[in-house]
Each structure stands twice: as structure tokens, then as C-alpha cells.
Amino acid sequence: MPYWIGQDDKVKELVDEFNASQDEVTVNFTQLEWKDGRDKIKQAVAAGRGPDVWLMNNGLELDFLKAGSLASLDELGYTKNDTGKFLDLAKVNEYEGKLYGAPLYFDVSVLVYRTDILKKYGYDKPPATWDELKSVASAITEKSEADGDKVSGWQFKGMDDHVNAINSTWESFLCQAGGSLTSSDYATSTQNSPAGKAAMEYMKSFYTDKTSPVGTSALNGFIDGKVAMFSFFQSVIANVEAGGAKTKDKWAVAPMPKGPESGCSMVGGHSLVASSQSKDLKAAGTFMKWLASPERSAEYMDFKAIFPYDTAKVDSAVQATYDEKLQSDPNWEAIIEQLSRNSPDLVLQDRHGWATRWEAQKASVVAGVGGQVPVGEALKSIDEQVDRALSAEK
Structure with missing residues (x-):
């Protein structure tokens, strides 16, 4: 779904950018509409023909988790160093001790x-x-x-x-x-x-x-x-x-x-998840790490999406971009204050x-x-x- 608010074509541009950035993984992109996209994905997954990677609300859907339909982040190649960079709120994507969603941003x-x-x-x-x-x-x-x-x-x-x-x-x-x-x-x-x-x-x-x-x-x-x-x-x-x-x-x-x-x-926002039945979990993980990376999440701040990483744990260049965007809009101070008041509960x-x-x-x-x-x-x-x-x- 077009999660970049106000620019429906932006997600396709990001996928094209990923495909052009390397020659090991090719993503075939399908864009759905918000009004029925989630239902279409659920039906496709149930029929065994769902996508490898898709968008899901932070918190994830219990039906997918209980059915074992989602691959855990460690199965997708995420290390403890990778997941340790997320904000504590990323625990909203935990199930039975494992993370199943990589947050793009929080609301x-x-x-x-x-x-x-x-x-x-x-x-x-x-x-x-x-x-x-x-x-x-x-x-x-x-x-x-x-x-x-x-x-x-x-x-x-x-x-x-x-x-x-x-x-x-x-x-x-x-x-x-x-x-x-x-x-x-x-x-x-x-x-x-x-x-x-x-x-x-x-x-x-x-x-x-x-x-x-x-x-x-x-x-x-x-x-x-x-x-x-x-x-x-x-x-x-x-x-x-x-x-x-x-x-x-x-x-x-x-x-x-x-x-x-x-x-x-x-607390809202969206994460990327991957199918446990994907034929290439490594490729799915490679794409997720790129689209939900600190570099891309800093870009999402352009539509006022909340950066899902601990800024003290990301590269200095990303931290500089984050700081620049915060300073460009005084409303970020109130947003970050509100973020600090919330827990995953x-x-x-x-x-x-x-x-x-x-x-x-x-x-x-x-x-x-x-x-x-x-x-x-x-x-x-x-x-x-x-x-x-x-x-x-x-």
C-alpha cells in the first residue's frame, strides 16, 4: 500500500531504487489500495500464493502470527545488532519472544x-x-x-x-x-x-x-x-x-x-513482514533491511513519520540527517515528547x-x-x- 503520505508513486520509486542498487535480488512490485489491500493479502496468503514481503500495521495481526505465516526477523538474516538498534516500541512486533516485523516508522x-x-x-x-x-x-x-x-x-x-x-x-x-x-x-x-x-x-x-x-x-x-x-x-x-x-x-x-x-x-505506524513460505528468505530479508533501514526511515520523516531507531545506535550520517529534519520543523519537539510517553502495552x-x-x-x-x-x-x-x-x- 502507498504508505508515503501524499505521494502514492513514492513506494514504487523506492523499489526501483533498490533494484538498481544491486544485482543479486529483484523485487517484483505490486501496489494495492488501502481500502481492500490488507484483505487481498490475507486471502492470498491463506491460499498459499501471497507475496514474499508486505506491509502490516505495527503490532502485527495475531491470525498471521498464530498460523505461523510470518518469518521471524532472525530467519530473515537480522542479527541482534540489527534489532538492537530499534526503539523499545519495536516490542509491539514481538510474539513468543521473537520479532516478526521490521518497523518502517511509528505514529x-x-x-x-x-x-x-x-x-x-x-x-x-x-x-x-x-x-x-x-x-x-x-x-x-x-x-x-x-x-x-x-x-x-x-x-x-x-x-x-x-x-x-x-x-x-x-x-x-x-x-x-x-x-x-x-x-x-x-x-x-x-x-x-x-x-x-x-x-x-x-x-x-x-x-x-x-x-x-x-x-x-x-x-x-x-x-x-x-x-x-x-x-x-x-x-x-x-x-x-x-x-x-x-x-x-x-x-x-x-x-x-x-x-x-x-x-x-x-501508537501506530507500519512494518514490513515476510512470508514464512517464501522460497528465498535471504532475498526477502535483504529487501526488508534496505526498505526499513535507518537511511530510508530518515527519509520517511518528510511525511512526519517517526524514526523507529535509537539515534545513538545509527551511523553518524543518518544521525545528522535525523537532526537536520528535527531542526527544520518545530513540531517535532512535541511529537518526540509524545513518543516518550508511550509503551508497547x-x-x-x-x-x-x-x-x-x-x-x-x-x-x-x-x-x-x-x-x-x-x-x-x-x-x-x-x-x-x-x-x-x-x-x-x-
Whole structure:
């Protein structure tokens, strides 16, 4: 899939560059679409005709891991020196003590805010806590409406035209409230908890008092100056920048406002994996090491992808490129701060019952936050559906 945001042809260019760089391995490239690419790969692998190497979400899919469909990185020629350069977050790709995915980059959820709107209403810095977020967003909504040009102070990404985004949004706020997706043994869904209720009631309050607009796109509203703040993966910066004159020099990024327990957020991004049935694991590993190398990952920072390596363990030339890119954009400071707040735990929980959970959350979180069903009922529905999926995994 075209993971280079905003440039669908870029991945093919990288593959062509790899093929031209040496004469031992030739990659035959197929580009799929995001809307159905992952399903096509899953069907092809199940039929025994899948690709040698493909893209997968960080955290990997449990079905592939349990079926033995993926080759471990050590089978692909990775050494401890190679894997020791990854950030600790790379543990999201571990299964039964082995790594099965080479991270291309990480994503973390951050706060994106309109500096021009906050300044207009008397705020010289973004909110740092849930309480501040609510008070600032409410004040902007009320004051702008009184001025005759209403701006919604906040919108939750996923309560709009991109419903799938509610999953990363919800899991970030659940984490900040101190909640978890599953029990420590991954056997039981644990969202219907005091932390779950606190997170969902907090999110719901933005709609109850009409601070957030029902059905308005967080991203499009932000670009048009009708939404002052929203949160999503930092890679959304590329979309904000595409707003051109509408957004130029009018916005910035901050770490997520801290909840009752922490300022953690959902972790995303993508990794490369290889088929355990590949006829040439060495060739697959050679290509993966190149495309997911520190050199290429430093390039991915151009679309605000988070470098997945410990910078103290990479070559000085790569480190210099990394430092140069960090200095070129002040938003990187907030992104790196948010990165430091996260652990692999939430992603490892999310792996279990993932497909069922993400469908259940899309329906129940939107309904609970939007007030169509009581919060407790929404959380209970998620747990009931995910529990059935977790039971089937045993």
C-alpha cells in the first residue's frame, strides 16, 4: 500500500531504487489500495500464493502470527545488532519472544491546534490537561458564537467523515484515563471499567454542551478554520499542510493533554513482514533491511513519520540527517515528547480481538459519545463482542 503520505508513486520509486542498487535480488512490485489491500493479502496468503514481503500495521495481526505465516526477523538474516538498534516500541512486533516485523516508522496521537484561533481568544499556549482542553474549547466555541462567526473549539477525529479513526482516538483517551483494552493475559475485554466510563463521559461532555459539532470533519473543519483543535496521528500534519494558504503559519502541534492518569496515546505506524513460505528468505530479508533501514526511515520523516531507531545506535550520517529534519520543523519537539510517553502495552493488547474490537468500537463509541446509548451500555456492548472473539482465540 502507498504508505508515503501524499505521494502514492513514492513506494514504487523506492523499489526501483533498490533494484538498481544491486544485482543479486529483484523485487517484483505490486501496489494495492488501502481500502481492500490488507484483505487481498490475507486471502492470498491463506491460499498459499501471497507475496514474499508486505506491509502490516505495527503490532502485527495475531491470525498471521498464530498460523505461523510470518518469518521471524532472525530467519530473515537480522542479527541482534540489527534489532538492537530499534526503539523499545519495536516490542509491539514481538510474539513468543521473537520479532516478526521490521518497523518502517511509528505514529503517535498528538494535539493539533490553530494558533491563530487560540491567540484570538486569549490563549498563548495549547491546553496541557483534560480540564484545560475542555475549558479552552468551550470558551472558544461560546465566544466565537457570540461574535457571530462560530468556531468549534474541539472535534474528535472519528466522530465525523472518517469513522475508523474513532478507534485510535478512543484508545488514546481510554489510556489517559488509566484504562486497558484487555486483562494482562489478553483473555478478557476490560473497557467497561471506571476508567472506560470516565473516558467516554469526558468525550461525551463535548457533545452534550455543544462544544463539538456532530458530523463535522475534524480535519476539514480545522483546515477551514471552523475547528480550533483536534487530535490524531502526527502523520495528519501532511494533510494539514496540504491546506495551503488556509493553514500556512496558523497551526502547531502539542503533546496530548494529560488525563487523570497519564498523557499516553495510541501508537501506530507500519512494518514490513515476510512470508514464512517464501522460497528465498535471504532475498526477502535483504529487501526488508534496505526498505526499513535507518537511511530510508530518515527519509520517511518528510511525511512526519517517526524514526523507529535509537539515534545513538545509527551511523553518524543518518544521525545528522535525523537532526537536520528535527531542526527544520518545530513540531517535532512535541511529537518526540509524545513518543516518550508511550509503551508497547496498548498495542499488544489491541492485537487480541483486533478486528472485532475495531468494528465494535466504531459503532459503540460513536453511539456512546454521541448520546444515542448510555455510556455503560456502549462499553458493555464492546466487551461482550470482544470477549467472544478472545474466547475463540484460545
